[in-house]
Amino acid sequence: MSEDLGVSVKREEDFSKWYLDVVRKGNFIDQRSPIKGFDVILPWGYAIWEEIQKRFDTMLKEHDVKNAYFPMFIPEHLIKKEEEHFKGFKAETFVVTEAGGEKLDERLYVRPTSETIMYYMYSLWIRSYKDLPLKINQWNNVIRFDTKVTKPFLRGREFVWSEAHTAHATREDAVEMVNQAVGMYSEIYKMMAIEPLIIVRPQSDTFAGADFSVVFDTLLQDGKVAQGPGTHMLGQHFSKPFNIQYLDKQEKKQYVWQTSWGISTRQLGILIMHHGDDKGAILPPELSPIQVVIVPIMFKGKESVVIEKAKEAEDKIKKLGLRAYLDDRDYTAGFKFNEWELKGVPLRIEIGPRDVEGKEVTVVNRVDNSKTKIKMTDLQEITNLLNEIQGQLLNKSRKFLSENITDAKGLDQLRNLAKKGFWMRANWCGADECEKNIKSECGGAEIRGTLYKKEETPFGKCVYCNKDAKHVVYIAKAY
Amino acid sequence: MSEDLGVSVKREEDFSKWYLDVVRKGNFIDQRSPIKGFDVILPWGYAIWEEIQKRFDTMLKEHDVKNAYFPMFIPEHLIKKEEEHFKGFKAETFVVTEAGGEKLDERLYVRPTSETIMYYMYSLWIRSYKDLPLKINQWNNVIRFDTKVTKPFLRGREFVWSEAHTAHATREDAVEMVNQAVGMYSEIYKMMAIEPLIIVRPQSDTFAGADFSVVFDTLLQDGKVAQGPGTHMLGQHFSKPFNIQYLDKQEKKQYVWQTSWGISTRQLGILIMHHGDDKGAILPPELSPIQVVIVPIMFKGKESVVIEKAKEAEDKIKKLGLRAYLDDRDYTAGFKFNEWELKGVPLRIEIGPRDVEGKEVTVVNRVDNSKTKIKMTDLQEITNLLNEIQGQLLNKSRKFLSENITDAKGLDQLRNLAKKGFWMRANWCGADECEKNIKSECGGAEIRGTLYKKEETPFGKCVYCNKDAKHVVYIAKAY
Numbered sequence: 001m002s003e004d005l006g007v008s009v010k011r012e013e014d015f016s017k018w019y020l021d022v023v024r025k026g027n028f029i030d031q032r033s034p035i036k037g038f039d040v041i042l043p044w045g046y047a048i049w050e051e052i053q054k055r056f057d058t059m060l061k062e063h064d065v066k067n068a069y070f071p072m073f074i075p076e077h078l079i080k081k082e083e084e085h086f087k088g089f090k091a092e093t094f095v096v097t098e099a100g101g102e103k104l105d106e107r108l109y110v111r112p113t114s115e116t117i118m119y120y121m122y123s124l125w126i127r128s129y130k131d132l133p134l135k136i137n138q139w140n141n142v143i144r145f146d147t148k149v150t151k152p153f154l155r156g157r158e159f160v161w162s163e164a165h166t167a168h169a170t171r172e173d174a175v176e177m178v179n180q181a182v183g184m185y186s187e188i189y190k191m192m193a194i195e196p197l198i199i200v201r202p203q204s205d206t207f208a209g210a211d212f213s214v215v216f217d218t219l220l221q222d223g224k225v226a227q228g229p230g231t232h233m234l235g236q237h238f239s240k241p242f243n244i245q246y247l248d249k250q251e252k253k254q255y256v257w258q259t260s261w262g263i264s265t266r267q268l269g270i271l272i273m274h275h276g277d278d279k280g281a282i283l284p285p286e287l288s289p290i291q292v293v294i295v296p297i298m299f300k301g302k303e304s305v306v307i308e309k310a311k312e313a314e315d316k317i318k319k320l321g322l323r324a325y326l327d328d329r330d331y332t333a334g335f336k337f338n339e340w341e342l343k344g345v346p347l348r349i350e351i352g353p354r355d356v357e358g359k360e361v362t363v364v365n366r367v368d369n370s371k372t373k374i375k376m377t378d379l380q381e382i383t384n385l386l387n388e389i390q391g392q393l394l395n396k397s398r399k400f401l402s403e404n405i406t407d408a409k410g411l412d413q414l415r416n417l418a419k420k421g422f423w424m425r426a427n428w429c430g431a432d433e434c435e436k437n438i439k440s441e442c443g444g445a446e447i448r449g450t451l452y453k454k455e456e457t458p459f460g461k462c463v464y465c466n467k468d469a470k471h472v473v474y475i476a477k478a479y
Numbered sequence: 480m481s482e483d484l485g486v487s488v489k490r491e492e493d494f495s496k497w498y499l500d501v502v503r504k505g506n507f508i509d510q511r512s513p514i515k516g517f518d519v520i521l522p523w524g525y526a527i528w529e530e531i532q533k534r535f536d537t538m539l540k541e542h543d544v545k546n547a548y549f550p551m552f553i554p555e556h557l558i559k560k561e562e563e564h565f566k567g568f569k570a571e572t573f574v575v576t577e578a579g580g581e582k583l584d585e586r587l588y589v590r591p592t593s594e595t596i597m598y599y600m601y602s603l604w605i606r607s608y609k610d611l612p613l614k615i616n617q618w619n620n621v622i623r624f625d626t627k628v629t630k631p632f633l634r635g636r637e638f639v640w641s642e643a644h645t646a647h648a649t650r651e652d653a654v655e656m657v658n659q660a661v662g663m664y665s666e667i668y669k670m671m672a673i674e675p676l677i678i679v680r681p682q683s684d685t686f687a688g689a690d691f692s693v694v695f696d697t698l699l700q701d702g703k704v705a706q707g708p709g710t711h712m713l714g715q716h717f718s719k720p721f722n723i724q725y726l727d728k729q730e731k732k733q734y735v736w737q738t739s740w741g742i743s744t745r746q747l748g749i750l751i752m753h754h755g756d757d758k759g760a761i762l763p764p765e766l767s768p769i770q771v772v773i774v775p776i777m778f779k780g781k782e783s784v785v786i787e788k789a790k791e792a793e794d795k796i797k798k799l800g801l802r803a804y805l806d807d808r809d810y811t812a813g814f815k816f817n818e819w820e821l822k823g824v825p826l827r828i829e830i831g832p833r834d835v836e837g838k839e840v841t842v843v844n845r846v847d848n849s850k851t852k853i854k855m856t857d858l859q860e861i862t863n864l865l866n867e868i869q870g871q872l873l874n875k876s877r878k879f880l881s882e883n884i885t886d887a888k889g890l891d892q893l894r895n896l897a898k899k900g901f902w903m904r905a906n907w908c909g910a911d912e913c914e915k916n917i918k919s920e921c922g923g924a925e926i927r928g929t930l931y932k933k934e935e936t937p938f939g940k941c942v943y944c945n946k947d948a949k950h951v952v953y954i955a956k957a958y
Binding site: 072090 | 517519520524529544546548550551567571575576577587589596600603609615620626639744
C-alpha cells in the first residue's frame with residue numbers, strides 16, 4: 001500500500017528510527033490509527049502472529065489445555081476480592097461508565113488480564129478432585145493504559161495474546177505445569193530462531209499475586225532486553241480470596257494451586273529488533289508467512305516464458321509443503337526485491353530469461369545475501385536451504401547472546417558496562433535495598449533475575465554491598 | 480464440572496427452559512458470570528466455534544481475504560464522520576470515560592462493529608487501483624448493549640465473531656464479493672447441516688449504512704427464526720464520508736465500493752435450537768469437536784481387557800482422521816451416556832466384555848438412537864456412518880423447512896398462521912406502511928425479505944392493502 005520503500009537509517013545511526021521504519025514500511029503495523037497507543041496490526045504482521053498462534057495452539061491441545069471465552073469487562077465489586085493482584089493493574093485500566101446512553105450503576109473495568117473474572121468462575125466450577133486439573137486458555141485482546149507507547153508491538157495500549165489459567169490439586173502439579181509452559185515457550189523461541197535467557201524474576205518484579213515468575217528475556221541489537229512470555233506460579237494467592245476449593249479423596253476441603261501464562265503480539269517486535277539488518281526485517285523460515293518469494297525478471301518479448309516457468313516453480317515449491325508466493329504484480333523487479341527484503345522473507349527466487357534457458361533458478365538467501373543456482377529439477381533442495389537459514393539464524397542468535405554476557409565483579413565495572421548495555425552477570429546478596437541501588441546507580445539497568453535452568457554458584461561478593469552473595473543474577477536495561 | 484445432568488423439561492413443554500438446560504448442563508455456555516448479559520463460552524461451546532472458525536478461515540484465505548487487527552475503541556470524533564451508520568449503533572454502545580485513574584479528554588466507544596475505525600485506515604491506505612481489491616477480516620469480540628439477554632449465544636452483550644470488510648473498484652466487483660461471501664456462508668450451513676432461507680432484507684431492516692443486505696435465516700423448533708451471518712453491500716455510503724478514493728487507470732479519482740460481512744458465536748444457539756431433541760443437543764459430525772465418543776462398559780475383573788480394546792478402537796478411529804475420545808473417567812457408563820447425549824456427540828461406541836469376546840463394538844447413532852455392531856476389523860465403516868448422520872440431519876432440516884412454509888393469501892389467514900409461528904409466504908406491495916401494519920397485526924411476525932437465489936412472481940395481491948404486489952416475501956417471528 002505504501003510505495004515509499006526502504007529503511008531511511010542504519011541501525012547503528014538510530015535504532016529506534018530504524019525499527020519504526022521497518023515496521024511501518026514493511027507493513028507490519030500502522031501507528032496512524034485515530035487513537036493514540038492503539039496500533040493497527042497489518043496483514044503481514046498478523047500473518048506472522050497466526051504462525052505463532054497455530055503452533056502454540058497445537059501445543060496447548062497436546063497438553064489438554066482447552067480454549068474458552070470470558071467477558072472483557074470486570075465489574076468493580078469483583079476487583080475488590082483480590083486487591084493484591086489488582087492494585088498492580090488498577091492504574092493501568094480503562095473504565096466504562098456509560099452504556100446505552102445512560103450512566104451505569106457499577107463501573108466496569110476493561111480487562112488488563114483475566115485472573116479476576118476467570119477465577120470467579122473457577123470457584124463455581126471446581127467442586128471435587130475429579131474436576132482437577134482445570135486448564136483453560138483464552139485467545140483474546142487486553143487493554144492497558146501504558147504511558148510509553150512509542151514502540152509498536154513492544155509497548156502499546158492494546159495487545160492480542162493468549163492467556164492460560166490452570167488450577168491443580170497440589171503445589172507440585174502446579175510447578176510441573178509451569179515447567180510444561182516453559183517447554184512450550186521454548187518451542188516457540190526455537191521457531192523464532194531466538195536464544196533467550198530464561199529467567200526467574202526477583203520477588204520485587206514478580207507478577208502481581210504470584211509466588212514466582214519465569215520469563216523469557218531476549219537481547220536486542222541495541223543492547224536492551226525485551227521480556228516475552230511470562231509464566232506465573234500463583235500458589236494459593238488467588239484460590240483463597242476467590243474461595244476456589246475442592247474436596248479431595250478423603251472428602252477434605254483444599255484450596256487449589258494455580259498458574260497463569262501468556263504470549264502476545266509483543267513477540268513480533270522482539271523478532272524484528274533481534275534479527276533485522278539494515279535492509280529490514282529477517283524472518284526465520286518456520287514462521288515467515290511467505291517462505292519463498294518468486295520474482296520474475298521481465299524482458300520485452302520474454303514475459304510469457306518467464307511467467308510460465310515462475311508458475312511452474314511456484315507449483316513445485318508449494319507441493320513440497322512450503323509457503324511460496326509468485327509476485328507477478330505490476331512493479332519493477334528492483335522494487336519487489338526491496339519490499340520483500342524489508343518484509344524479511346528468508347528466500348527469494350529470481351527467474352529471468354537466462355535462467356529459463358539454463359533450466360534453473362537463482363536463489364538468494366536473505367540472511368547473508370548468498371546466491372545459488374538450482375536446477376528446475378532439483379527444487380526439493382529449497383527445503384534444505386530453508387532449514388539451513390533457520391539454523392543460521394539460531395546460531396547467530398546463540399553467538400550474539402554468549403558474546404554479550406559480561407561478568408561484573410565490582411560496582412565500578414558494573415556502572416561502566418551498563419553504559420554500553422547488553423547483559424551483565426553479577427553476584428547479589430538478595431537484599432531489596434541493593435537491587436534498588438543497582439538500578440539507580442546503573443542508569444536503569446536492573447536485576448532481571450536468576451537462571452531458570454540451573455542454579456549458579458556465586459563467583460564473588462554482592463556487587464553492591466560486598467557482603468556474601470546468594471545469587472548469580474543477570475542485569476540489563478529492559479524495554 | 481456439573482453432575483446435575485439431564486434436561487428437566489421436554490421441548491414442547493417449555494422450549495426456553497429446555498434450551499437453557501441444554502446449554503448450561505451440556506457445558507456450552509455459563510450465564511452465571513458476575514456481569515449481566517456477558518456469558519462465559521465454555522470449552523465445549525468454544526470447541527464447536529473453533530471448528531466453524533477453522534473452516535471459515537480456510538475459505539477466507541482461499542478468497543485472498545487477509546486477517547488483521549484494529550483497535551477495539553473508537554474515539555468520538557471519528558463517529559461523527561458517519562452519522563448515518565453510527566446512529567444505528569449509538570444507543571447500543573458502552574463508553575469508556577476514564578483511564579489510568581483520570582477522566583479522558585475524549586470519550587471512547589467500545590466497538591459494536593468496526594466499520595468506522597477500519598474505513599478511517601482504508602482512507603490512508605488506498606491510493607491507486609493497484610491497491611484494490613482490499614479484503615481484510617478480523618477475528619475479534621464486539622460489545623453491544625442489548626436489552627434482551629435471556630437467550631445465551633443468540634442474544635448477549637458480547638460476542639466473538641469474524642468481520643470482513645472489502646473495498647473494490649467497481650459496484651460489480653463489490654456485488655460479486657457479496658455473492659462469494661454468501662457462497663462461503665452456504666458452506667458453513669452445510670457443515671451445520673442446516674437448510675436456511677437466504678434472504679434479501681427489506682430496506683427498513685437493512686444494516687445501517689448498507690445498500691442491501693443478504694442474511695441467513697434459520698427456522699428453529701419453536702417456530703421462530705434466527706438470523707445468522709449478514710452480508711452487506713455498502714455501496715459508497717462509507718467511502719464518501721470517509722473519503723476512500725483511488726486513482727483509476729485514467730488517473731481519475733473514484734470512490735471505492737464496499738462490502739462487510741460477519742459470522743458469530745450466535746451460530747451455536749441456532750445449531751442447538753434447530754437440531755436438538757429432548758435428550759439435548761445434536762451436533763452434526765462435521766463440526767462436533769468429538770465425532771465419536773468411546774465408553775467402556777466395566778465389569779469387575781474385566782476392566783483391563785475392556786480398556787485395552789477401547790484404546791485400540793480409539794487409535795484405529797483416530798488414524799481414520801476422525802476426532803475420537805475415549806471416556807475412561809471415573810463415572811458410571813449411564814452417567815457418561817447421558818452427558819454425551821446432552822452434549823450432542825453424533826456417534827457413541829460402547830465396548831463391554833461381550834463386545835470384546837465377539838471382537839466387535841456397539842455403535843449408537845445420536846440422531847435416531849439406532850444400534851449397530853461393527854467388527855473391530857471393519858472400523859473404517861465409522862467414516863460412512865458419520866457421513867450418513869451428516870446427511871440424515873441435513874435432510875431432516877430440509878424437510879422441516881419445506882413443511883413449514885405456508886402461503887397466506889389474505890390478512891386473516893396471515894394473522895391466524897402467525898399465532899402458530901413458522902414461515903409464512905405472502906405477497907407485498909413494497910410499501911413501508913403495509914410492512915409496519917403486518918408486524919403490528921400479526922403479533923410481531925415481520926417481513927424478513929425476499930429470496931436471494933431466485934426472484935419469485937407474486938401469486939396474488941398485497942396481503943395487507945390488497946393493491947398490486949411487487950414481491951413475494953417471507954414472514955416470521957424472529958429472535
